[in-house]
Amino acid sequence: MKTLFDYCYYRISKFYKSFGESGYHFSGGVVLFGCIGFNLLSLCIFILSLFDREINLAFIYIVVIITGIFGLIFSSKKKYQNLEKQYKNEENSKLKGWLVLLYGIGSVVLYFISMILCGYWVNAKI
DSSP states (O other): OHHHHHHHHHHHHHHHHHTTOTTHHHHHHHHHHHHHHHHHHHHHHHHHHHTTOOOOHHHHHHHHHHHHHHHHHSOOHHHHHHHHHHTTTOSSHHHHHHHHHHHHHHHHHHHHHHHHHTTHHHHTOO
16 A cells, blocks of 8 residues: 555656746645645545534535645655656656646545545535
């Protein structure tokens, strides 16, 4: 699992680096952990709806802030450079890049779908 997240971190950071951003390694970490945060929120929404509990806005903010902080803590330029050496001659890089993009988009879409399915979006419980 660590290898999967390392690869996602590398590809997201590489995307930001290609635009000439100076803090590309931080951006990659924040975006990756943001996707993980959306996955956690989706899971929490499904679990809370099973127990007929409401999710409040403060909980959502806390999860987003904590995952953003983890993204900043666990990302470094040295880690990116090591991953860049490791994945320098990878096969099927275009396909893998599209899969990482789909993971990011899918995380956000899953969050909104979970809110709709559990009634948080329509009834505005948050």
